[in-house]
Amino acid sequence: MSFESSAFDVPFQVPFVHRLRVTRDVFGPDQQILAELLEPSAAGPARIQFWLDEQIATAQPQLKSRIRKFVSDHADRVVMPGNIQVVPGGEAVKNDIHLLEMMLKCINAADLDRRSYMVVIGGGAVLDAVGFAAAIAHRGIRLIRLPTTTLSQADSGVGVKNSVNLFQKKNWVGTFAVPWAVINDAVLLSTLPDRDFRCGFSEAVKVTLLKDAEGFEEVSRLATRIRQRDMTAAAPVILRSARLHLDHITRGGDPFEALEARPLDYGHWSAHKLEVMSNFELRHGEAVGIGVAVDTVYSSLVHGFPEADAQRVLECLTNLGLPVDHPVLHDTDVLFRGLEEFRQHLGGRLTLTMLPRIGQKIDVHEIDRAKMKEAIRRVRDAHRVSVG
Missing domain, CATH: 3.40.50.1970 (Rossmann fold)
Known part of the structure; x- marks a missing residue:
């Protein structure tokens, strides 16, 4: 033979x-x-x-x-x-x-x-x-x-x-x-501490921004009640977020992330790095909230996302009781190493998800670091106003 x-x-x-x-x-x-x-x-x-x-x-x-x-x-x-x-x-x-x-x-x-x-x-x-x-x-x-x-x-x-x-x-x-x-x-x-209760809703903000404009309106409208642990407000948002994630996994065509993009990781390139930089003082949900805030403002600076909507996102996160700033966020020399770590995790070229408008997404392959630093400054300023 x-x-x-x-x-x-x-x-x-x-x-x-x-x-x-x-x-x-x-x-x-x-x-x-x-x-x-x-x-x-x-x-x-x-x-x-x-x-x-x-x-x-x-x-x-x-x-x-x-x-x-x-x-x-x-x-x-x-x-x-x-x-x-x-x-x-x-x-x-x-x-x-x-x-x-x-x-x-x-x-x-x-x-x-x-x-x-x-x-x-x-x-x-x-x-x-x-x-x-x-x-x-x-x-x-x-x-x-x-x-x-x-x-x-x-x-x-x-x-x-x-x-x-x-x-x-x-x-x-x-x-x-x-x-x-x-x-x-x-x-x-029922016994989840308040801080951890709030943390989960950063992911609900994330997935509705990507996939469901009506869902984002719901989260924004109910944010204060959610922060107060009103389960009649929180439970439908949790279920809606779970269903959106489930739909992406089962019908999105890439459940095991074999393609370039990881849309459900919107805001996560910085979130994962922020957790490590803070020695995990930041909860994952808190870091995601910060990452979503930064990438949303960056999308408004670079990709045409309406500035008024970016402000609504920041207000929604704040009304949920989530931080949108942290001291480690401003160590950008270390933070930007997260871009390469994010790329390595999937392989291939750097691919990040950004927003042109609520409910729509685009993939980008490079970051304007000056604009990203500007986005971080704007998020910091918005945070100062919200706590001032």
Whole structure:
């Protein structure tokens, strides 16, 4: 047998189902919604491992007993080997690579397999880190996310990214993996601190600016009530943001970011760098708010975005109780290194999303740094006026 030069390029698609559920109390009256997502295998009840963000475990000490009761009540469908696992919340869980090794050891000790489930209950950072462990163990264990922050319910929890930080770079190690399901539950938000409650709505501003002019009007109109934790105002905005993110992932044509642009990362080139520069004093949602403010003003200076609308964006962020300025923002020599880090993360040429108008976007491949510095100055001045 001899080999001759040949080429075989066969495009194919993998059928994914992205399941999003909304509940009032997932371990109370709505527990059947979670139970129905857990499919027993031919070998018997599904093995299930619960992972808790220590922040929600502390804020809701009854949660562990409610989980155990859930497992007991559905013993025909699931079995829980070992203990409920608790991991640090916030960026701490993503900054210590040894925690990832610990997660993998726990998965191995529980004899989980590809038909098992990992249910992670926590904020976006914990969803990221536990999701990464689930994605690489056995090349993928079924992951069910129960986001406990407005940020993760509105944005990252419904995404397909998992990661940890390395080399002082956000999300340097990670995977794309579609979760088995996502459940946005109201009770899990009830003990969220006010600062973290506000943080989630920067992503709602971002996605509506990109995709939904009517949605941006809604966020702007309800901003003050959202800041005051009026759930009749906040809940529809969270759901609208989640649906917009879900629609982009499932119908946008590039769920795993194989193309040049990352439109859902509008404002994030600076946000990721600001988090690191502030030693994570800035929450992710706060950094995104600042990044969105800067890129929106820059769009008004360079890409024809109406100046009056840029002012409306700044007012919306401020009314939500989000900062639009921080001292590290003005160290532009360091900040602009974030442009190259953003480019490297995806590869190819630098591609940033900017706005010509609300509900529309364009891709740009270079930045006028003088104009970007001017945008940063204008955001700073607007912040001074808002707090003055």
